[in-house]
Amino acid sequence: MDTFEIRWHQYEKRERKVQGHSFHKEYFHFHLQKKPDENLLEFLRESYENDYYVTIRYIINGEDFADYMNLNYYGHRALDAPGGDFNSLTYHWNRYISEGLSKSDWLNEIFLRNIAYFIKGIKGEKIIAEDLKAWGMDEKDVEFFLEDAKLSFTLYGCCQCLDRECGYWPIDIEKNEHWVKWHLPEMYHKGYQFKKENYLKEFEEYDQLITDLIEKRKELTQIKN
Numbered sequence: 001m002d003t004f005e006i007r008w009h010q011y012e013k014r015e016r017k018v019q020g021h022s023f024h025k026e027y028f029h030f031h032l033q034k035k036p037d038e039n040l041l042e043f044l045r046e047s048y049e050n051d052y053y054v055t056i057r058y059i060i061n062g063e064d065f066a067d068y069m070n071l072n073y074y075g076h077r078a079l080d081a082p083g084g085d086f087n088s089l090t091y092h093w094n095r096y097i098s099e100g101l102s103k104s105d106w107l108n109e110i111f112l113r114n115i116a117y118f119i120k121g122i123k124g125e126k127i128i129a130e131d132l133k134a135w136g137m138d139e140k141d142v143e144f145f146l147e148d149a150k151l152s153f154t155l156y157g158c159c160q161c162l163d164r165e166c167g168y169w170p171i172d173i174e175k176n177e178h179w180v181k182w183h184l185p186e187m188y189h190k191g192y193q194f195k196k197e198n199y200l201k202e203f204e205e206y207d208q209l210i211t212d213l214i215e216k217r218k219e220l221t222q223i224k225n
Contacts, residue, residue: 001179002192005059006202008034008043010052040205060192066156069189116210117145121153123203124173124180134214 010031031052034043047054058065116135120127127149132142152170154162162168172183180199182192 001195003059003061004180004192004194004199004202007057007059008040009055009057010034010043010047011055012050012052041209118154119203119206119210121149122155122173123200124175135210 010033012029012031014029034040044054046052060068117127117132120131127146129142129146132145137145148164151164152172154164154168155171157164157168158166170185174181174183175196178196180194180196182194184191
C-alpha cells in the first residue's frame with residue numbers, strides 16, 4: 001500500500017529588497033512546519049494572530065505530491081499562493097483569514113463552511129444536506145454544494161477563486177473497510193491506494209476541531225433561545 005501524510009506549513013509575508021520590476025512587491029517566505037506533537041488549534045491560532053499563510057501539504061510515499069506531479073506550476077502564480085501550490089484546503093483557509101475576521105469569529109467561519117466540506121470530500125465521505133446546514137451554510141449554498149459533490153473532488157485549482165470553470169485538477173476517491181483509493185486523471189499518473197486506518201488518522205485532529213465547534217454553536221444557540 002502507498003503511504004499518506006499531511007504536513008502543515010506557515011509562511012510569512014515579506015517585501016522584496018529589489019523594487020521597480022514587474023513582479024509582486026511582496027512574497028511569502030517559509031516560516032516553519034507544524035511539529036507532530038504540536039496542538040493543531042494553537043498552530044492555527046498562531047498563524048492567524050501573526051498573519052501567517054498556512055499551506056497543507058500531501059506527502060505520498062515520502063514525497064510532496066504537488067512537487068512530484070509538478071502541480072506547483074499549474075495555472076498562474078500569485079501572491080496568495082506561495083510557490084503556486086493551491087490545493088482546495090489551503091485556498092479556503094487563507095481566503096477567510098484575508099477577509100479580516102474578528103478573533104471571536106475566525107475559527108467558526110473557517111472551519112464550519114467550505115473547509116468542512118472539503119475535509120469530508122477528501123475522506124471520500126458522502127455529502128448530505130444536514131451536514132452542510134450544521135456547518136452554517138444557507139439554502140443557496142446547500143443546493144450548490146450538493147450538486148458540486150456529484151463531480152470529482154477538486155484537489156487543486158485556481159488560486160484566485162477555485163472555480164471549476166478556471167480549470168481544476170480532479171481526483172475520484174473510493175474506499176471500503178480496508179483502503180482508500182485516489183483515482184488520478186489517466187494522462188498524469190496511476191492511482192494510489194492507502195490503508196484506510198492510516199489515511200483517516202491524518203484528519204482526526206482536524207475533524208475534532210470541527211466537531212467541537214459544531215457543539216459550541218449548538219450551546220450558544222440554546223442559550224440565546
